[in-house]
Amino acid sequence: MANRAKEAKVTDDHNLAGDRAEQVPESLQTLAAYLERSLDAAxxxxxxxxxxxxxxVYLGDPEGSREDLKQIGAISASLANGVLExxxxxxxLMQIRGQAYRFARSFTQVDGMAAVVFSTE
Known part of the structure; x- marks a missing residue:
């Protein structure tokens, strides 16, 4: 499948209307799906x-223990790298498929293991 078919639109906070929207990889569509789940679960x-x-990939409070996190999926390292890139x-602040997402990305440790956290605001 061509990459173009897997791309989504993203804009920065100065271009929410999408006039100069760029095509972005499948990784942000994957992130958007997980962000939707995090919004539903608060x-x-x-x-x-x-x-x-x-x-x-987990849902939960990263300040707790790993056992308190709910595993919701697994993605390839290359897709995870795409999310980080x-x-x-x-x-x-991004707009993907017409939906605006505002989230903070941070780093922490959960039970001594490095973790990347995406928190919706």
Whole structure:
């Protein structure tokens, strides 16, 4: 399948109307799906890489223990890298498929393991 078919529109906070929208990779569509789930559950998306090839995705409070997190999926390391490359630390504002997403990306440790946290605002 061509990459163009898997792309979504993203804009920065100065271009919410999408006039200069850029095409972005499947990784942001994946992130958007997880952000929707986090909004429904009123919690954060937590990504942890347990192996070099797979990143596990959780919902929950990263301040708690790993057992308190709910595993909701696993994505390839390359897709996880795409998510990280397409976002930045701190507040992000993106429009994907016409839906605006505002979230903060931060880093923490859960039970001594590095984790990336996406918190919706």
């Amino acid at each position: 919690t954060s998306v937590v990504m942890m890489r347990h192996t070099t090839e797979v990143c596990t 397409s976002t930045s630390s701190g507040v992000n």
